[in-house]
Amino acid sequence: MAVLLGLLGPLQALNTAAGAFGRWVTVAAMALMVAVILLQVFFRYVLNNALPWPDEAARFLMLWMTGLIAPVAYRRGGFVAIDLVSRALPSRVAALLGLALLSVALLVLLKGVQLGHSHTMSGCLFKSASLWVPFTFEFALPLPGSGLSLTLCTRADAALGLSFGWVKMPLAMMYGSLFVGLVLLTLVNIELMLRALVTLGGGAAALQAIPQDVVEAE
Template sequence: MAFEDPSVYLDDPNRKLLEIDTDARQGPALFRWLTLGMEYLIGAILVALIVAVSSNVVGRAAFNVSLPWADELARMLFIWLVFIGAAAAFSRYEHIAVDALVRRLPLRVAHMLYLLQHMIITGLMVVMIWGGYQVLSRSSGRSAIMNIPLSLVSLSLVLCVIFIAAVSLWRMWVSVKVIRHPHRHSADPEGGR
């Protein structure tokens, strides 16, 4: 019984024009820099999260003292980590997807589906931006222990969905170009710049 090489499923030639790759300098420079910045921010948040949780564990185990601010900080950092991570993963096309059909379609038809996909994503992000704005504008509370404005926590959601909406709009524009002129983009791997 012969098994297929799993690496063939990592790259989708139909989707190549829509990818943002900082190493290959593919995609708009602003999105590449924001993605790279988000990845460094994710690393810093992860280190801070580990320090906050570890300090509380050590405080409880070694000194029998709980650090209430550490739990509150860890909760806030985790929220930021989730939303910034979601935006960075979307930028790099790293969210889980079932693309068995799209891989087998001709380039033009695949981009028709990508256009539909990103129209739906953009619509959902607009709804989330509106909801996030409502939460931010009505949020006047502060955290119980650290006295941090709760709107700062909600800001992570708004920034995440604005970035995802912007990337979706760019991908829709690229897909429209491919649908209109598929022959220009089939042989040109750098056509998505």
């Protein structure tokens, strides 16, 4: 039990910090998305001169908003679920059922991380139609034993570079929301599995409550 709680502690702290960051980024992204859409409505219907970039900018914000808030919702049980059976079962039996379902979910998420990584890397080959960024960023960090590399817009095994100058935004900056979101979902899934194991071992009382506020009040 002590080993499980020792593994759970740092992972829980990481997910809590990532969730807090994701919530506030989501709030900012939502506000910007609304502003961008309203700006496009004004230019399209009042000035009769639609801008070329707001639609793609709103899509960019929506993708990152989804990628960062989905792990928060998953962790606090905010996804649509049928929990009639688990609620009717004793706590340990329900935890065992939940652990089995989480194990299946983990396999799906790990495959999703691989696909998200590949999709993000292919995004470096394509550019946004209307969004520009004032820099070109290259980054590569191999992950030993995983067969993956945290890589952005370079084929090098290891790289880190930043150059300034306006260029069309690589679509990898959009697709990265898929990869990041799936990685965060995987970390949350592992935490939930550890929590289920602790519950099965009779240590439910030692578990810290998962934060339930979407945005914590000051």
